[in-house]
Amino acid sequence: xxxxxxxxxxxxxxxxxxxxxxxxxxxxxxxxxxxxxxxxxxxxxxxxxxxxxxxxxxxxxxxxxxxxxxxxxxxxxxxxxxxxxxxxxxxxxxxxxxxxxxxxxxxxxxxxxxxxxxxxxxxxxxxxxxxxxxxxxxxxxxxxxxxxxxxxxxxxxxxxxxxxxxxxxxxxxxxxxxxxxxxxxxxxxxxxxxxxxxxxxxxxxxxxxxxxxxxxxxxxxxxxxxxxxxxxxxxxxxxxxxxxxxxxxxxxxxxxxxxxxxxxxxxxxxxxxxxxxxxxxxxxxxxxxxxxxxxxxxxxxxxxxxxxxxxxxxxxxxxxxxxxxxxxx
Numbered sequence: 001x002x003x004x005x006x007x008x009x010x011x012x013x014x015x016x017x018x019x020x021x022x023x024x025x026x027x028x029x030x031x032x033x034x035x036x037x038x039x040x041x042x043x044x045x046x047x048x049x050x051x052x053x054x055x056x057x058x059x060x061x062x063x064x065x066x067x068x069x070x071x072x073x074x075x076x077x078x079x080x081x082x083x084x085x086x087x088x089x090x091x092x093x094x095x096x097x098x099x100x101x102x103x104x105x106x107x108x109x110x111x112x113x114x115x116x117x118x119x120x121x122x123x124x125x126x127x128x129x130x131x132x133x134x135x136x137x138x139x140x141x142x143x144x145x146x147x148x149x150x151x152x153x154x155x156x157x158x159x160x161x162x163x164x165x166x167x168x169x170x171x172x173x174x175x176x177x178x179x180x181x182x183x184x185x186x187x188x189x190x191x192x193x194x195x196x197x198x199x200x201x202x203x204x205x206x207x208x209x210x211x212x213x214x215x216x217x218x219x220x221x222x223x224x225x226x227x228x229x230x231x232x233x234x235x236x237x238x239x240x241x242x243x244x245x246x247x248x249x250x251x252x253x254x255x256x257x258x259x260x261x262x263x264x265x266x267x268x269x270x271x272x273x274x275x276x277x278x279x280x281x282x283x284x285x286x287x288x289x290x291x292x293x294x295x296x297x298x299x300x301x302x303x304x305x306x307x308x309x310x311x312x313x314x315x316x317x318x319x320x321x322x323x324x325x326x327x328x329x
Contacts, residue, residue, distance in 0.1 A: 052102065
C-alpha cells in the first residue's frame with residue numbers, strides 16, 4: 001500500500017492557527033500582566049536583566065537591538081534598573097565615552113529568581129509531553145522564531161537573539177563557544193581535507209582573540225546554541241575606516257544541515273555588513289560546493305584562486321568578494 005502525504009493545510013488557515021497559538025503563548029507565559037516572572041518589573045525590564053546577565057558589559061544600543069526597543073524606551077528601562085540598584089554602568093576599557101551594563105549583586109539575585117521561575121514554568125509544561133514530542137516542539141519553535149526574526153531583518157533591531165528555548169541563534173561570546181567552534185572546524189576539515197592540529201589551533205587562537213574583543217562596533221559573532229552547545233557559527237570582523245568586512249568561522253554541524261540554519265546565519269551577517277560596510281570578503285577552499293552556492297546567492301563572486309599547502313594538505317584556496325548593493329563604486 002502506498003503511503004500518501006495528506007494535503008497541506010491552506011496558507012490562510014495556517015496563518016490563523018499560528019496567530020492563535022502566538023496569542024495563547026503570550027497569555028500563558030504571562031506577558032499580558034503588568035509584571036513578569038513573579039517580579040515587580042514589566043516584561044521588557046525582566047528580559048533586560050536576563051540579557052545583561054548573559055552578556056556582562058553589553059552596550060545599551062546592542063541591548064535595545066536584542067529587545068527590539070527604541071532608544072528612548074531603552075534609556076528609561078536602564079535608568080529605572082539603575083535607580084533600583086540592579087544595574088550599573090561601567091566605562092568601556094578601550095573607550096571612556098562608551099559604557100557597558102552589568103548587574104549588581106542585587107541584580108544577580110533577581111536574575112537567579114527569574115531563571116528559577118522560568119525553568120519551573122517550562123519544566124512543568126514539558127512533563128505533559130513525551131521526549132519525542134519535546135524535541136519536535138524545540139525544533140519547531142526554533143524554526144518559527146528564526147523565520148520571524150528573518151522577517152524583521154530590514155528593521156533597525158535586526159541583531160536579535162531568537163526566543164526559542166532549544167536551538168537559538170545568539171549574538172556574541174558564549175562560554176564554551178570557542179572550543180565548540182574549533183572542534184566543529186577540526187572534525188570537519190580533518191575528515192574532508194586531512195587537516196590536523198595546526199589548523200584547529202589556528203582557529204581556536206584567532207577566534208579567542210576575536211571573542212575577547214567583543215562587544216565592538218562593526219564586529220559580531222552569531223552562534224547556533226542547543227542545550228548550551230554551539231552547533232554553528234559565523235563571524236564578521238572588519239575595518240570600519242576602510243569600510244571592508246571579513247566573514248569568518250562559518251560552519252554548521254552535520255545535525256543541522258538541511259534545516260536552513262546556514263542561510264539564517266548568513267541573513268543576519270549580510271544585514272549587519274550592509275549597515276556597516278561597503279565590501280565583504282571571505283576565504284574558502286575549492287570543492288565546498290554547497291557553501292559556494294550559498295555565498296553566491298548572497299552576491300559573493302570569486303576573485304582569487306591559488307594552490308597552497310599551509311594547512312598540511314594541498315588545497316586550492318579561494319577568495320570571494322561581495323559589494324554592498326547600491327554601494328558607491
